[in-house]
Amino acid sequence: MARKTGSHSEITGPRIRAEASRLFARHGFAAVSMRQIAAAVGVQAGALYLYTPDKEALLFDLLKAHMDELLAAWAEEPRGAGALATLETFVRFHIRHNLPRAEAVFLSYMELRNLSPENFAVIEALRKAYETELETILRAGQAEGVFALPDTKLATMAIIAMLTGVNTWFREGGRLSRETVETIYWDMVRKAVGA
Amino acid sequence: MARKTGSHSEITGPRIRAEASRLFARHGFAAVSMRQIAAAVGVQAGALYLYTPDKEALLFDLLKAHMDELLAAWAEEPRGAGALATLETFVRFHIRHNLPRAEAVFLSYMELRNLSPENFAVIEALRKAYETELETILRAGQAEGVFALPDTKLATMAIIAMLTGVNTWFREGGRLSRETVETIYWDMVRKAVGA
DNA sequence: TTTGATATTGAACGCGCGTTCAGATATCTT
DNA sequence: AAGATATCTGAACGCGCGTTCAATATCAAA
Numbered sequence: 001m002a003r004k005t006g007s008h009s010e011i012t013g014p015r016i017r018a019e020a021s022r023l024f025a026r027h028g029f030a031a032v033s034m035r036q037i038a039a040a041v042g043v044q045a046g047a048l049y050l051y052t053p054d055k056e057a058l059l060f061d062l063l064k065a066h067m068d069e070l071l072a073a074w075a076e077e078p079r080g081a082g083a084l085a086t087l088e089t090f091v092r093f094h095i096r097h098n099l100p101r102a103e104a105v106f107l108s109y110m111e112l113r114n115l116s117p118e119n120f121a122v123i124e125a126l127r128k129a130y131e132t133e134l135e136t137i138l139r140a141g142q143a144e145g146v147f148a149l150p151d152t153k154l155a156t157m158a159i160i161a162m163l164t165g166v167n168t169w170f171r172e173g174g175r176l177s178r179e180t181v182e183t184i185y186w187d188m189v190r191k192a193v194g195a
Numbered sequence: 196m197a198r199k200t201g202s203h204s205e206i207t208g209p210r211i212r213a214e215a216s217r218l219f220a221r222h223g224f225a226a227v228s229m230r231q232i233a234a235a236v237g238v239q240a241g242a243l244y245l246y247t248p249d250k251e252a253l254l255f256d257l258l259k260a261h262m263d264e265l266l267a268a269w270a271e272e273p274r275g276a277g278a279l280a281t282l283e284t285f286v287r288f289h290i291r292h293n294l295p296r297a298e299a300v301f302l303s304y305m306e307l308r309n310l311s312p313e314n315f316a317v318i319e320a321l322r323k324a325y326e327t328e329l330e331t332i333l334r335a336g337q338a339e340g341v342f343a344l345p346d347t348k349l350a351t352m353a354i355i356a357m358l359t360g361v362n363t364w365f366r367e368g369g370r371l372s373r374e375t376v377e378t379i380y381w382d383m384v385r386k387a388v389g390a
Numbered sequence: 391t392t393t394g395a396t397a398t399t400g401a402a403c404g405c406g407c408g409t410t411c412a413g414a415t416a417t418c419t420t
Numbered sequence: 421a422a423g424a425t426a427t428c429t430g431a432a433c434g435c436g437c438g439t440t441c442a443a444t445a446t447c448a449a450a
Contacts, residue, residue: 008396028308031225031309035437036437044399055266149383150378150382151371154376165352189349192383192386193386203426229407238427245426247426
C-alpha cells in the first residue's frame with residue numbers, strides 16, 4: 001500500500017527532475033549547483049538528497065528516462081509495410097518525438113561526459129540500440145533493392161545527425177509547422193537514400 | 196620591433212590555448228579549473244593571467260580563432276564552376292577542414308552558452324556567415340535549375356548538421372579514410388538536393 | 391490526541407574555485 | 421656588469437561548492 005504520511009514527495013520528486021533538466025540544459029551540468037536546483041523547486045539544498053543519492057545520479061536518471069521513453073515510443077509506433085514506408089515512419093517519428101523534448105535531447109548528447117564510466121556505458125548502449133533500429137531499416141531497404149546506399153553505417157549516422165539537427169533551430173510558432181518540417185526532411189532523406 | 200626580453204611568452208601563450216582547448220573539449224568549460232590548465236602547461240595558475248584577462252576570454256579566443264580560420268580557409272578554397280561543383284567543394288571542404296580540428300569544432304557548439312551575451316553574438320554571427328555560404332550555393336543551384344529543394348533554409352541546416360556529425364564518429368585509422376567519407380557524404384548530399 | 395513515519399530545514403564540514411599581487415627570477419639591451 | 425623589462429611563483433582573498441545530519445515540521449493512522 002502506498003503510504004502517504006507527511007508526504008509531498010510525489011510533488012517534489014518530479015519537480016526536482018523538471019527543474020534540474022531545465023537548468024542543466026540551459027547552463028550545463030557542471031555550471032548548475034544543487035542550491036540553484038533547490039531554489040528553483042522552492043526547498044533547501046539538503047532536501048534534494050531525499051530524492052537522489054548525488055548530483056550525477058540526478059543527471060543519469062534524466063538521461064536514462066529519456067532514452068527509455070524514446071525506445072519505448074518507437075517500439076509502439078505503428079509502421080507501414082516495406083523499408084521505404086518504415087523509413088518514413090522513422091523520420092517522422094524522430095522529429096515528432098524529439099521536438100517537444102528539446103531539453104532532454106540536448107542533455108543526452110551534451111552531458112554524457114559528466115557521467116561515470118558505468119553510467120555512460122548504460123546510456124551509450126541505449127543510444128546504440130536506437131541507431132541500430134535505423135540501420136536495420138536501411139539494410140532491409142538495401143536487401144529489397146529500394147535503397148541505393150554507398151555505406152549503410154554512414155547513412156545511419158548521417159540521417160540521425162540531420163534529423164536531430166532540427167532541434168537546434170526549430171522554434172514553435174515559427175515559419176514552418178512541425179508537420180511541414182517532417183515532410184521536408186522526409187523528402188531529403190528519401191532522395192538521399194536513393195529511393 | 197618585437198621586444199623579447201626575458202620572454203617565454205611565445206611558447207607559453209600557445210601552450211595555454213592548446214591545453215585549454217584539450218581540457219575544455221574533454222571535460223567541459225565549467226568543469227575545468229584554471230589550476231588544471233596551468234598544471235597541464237607546467238606553470239602556476241597566476242601565470243595564466245599574463246595571457247588572458249579571465250577564464251571566459253580564454254574560451255572566447257579559442258572559438259573566435261576557430262571560426263576565423265574556418266571562414267578564411269573557405270574563402271581561399273578553390274572551387275569549380277556552377278552550383279553543383281561548388282556544393283561538392285563545400286561538402287568536401289567542411290569534412291576535410293573539420294576532421295583534424297575535432298576539439299575546436301566540439302567546443303564551438305557545446306560551449307557557446309558559457310560566453311557573455313556580447314561574445315556569444317560575435318561567434319553566432321560568424322557561424323551564421325558560414326551557414327550563409329552554403330545557403331548561397333543552394334540558392335544558386337535552385338536558380339540554375341540543377342537543385343530541387345523543398346526549402347533552401349532547411350536544406351542548409353540539414354546538410355550542415357549531417358556533415359558536422361561526421362566528427363562524432365570518425366576515428367583516424369578506422370574502417371574508412373577521410374577521403375572515402377567525403378565521397379560517400381557527397382553522394383548522399385548530391386542526391387538529397389535532387390541533382 | 392497521541393504516535394510514528396515522512397519531509398524538510400538550516401547550519402556546518404572541508405575543499406577547490408577565479409582572481410590578485412608583491413616579490414623572486416630569468417633574459418635581453420646597453 | 422648593470423639596468424630594465426618580461427615572466428613566473430606562491431600565498432592569499434572571499435566565495436560557493438556537494439554533501440551530511442541533528443533538529444523540526446507536517447500529516448495519516450490509531
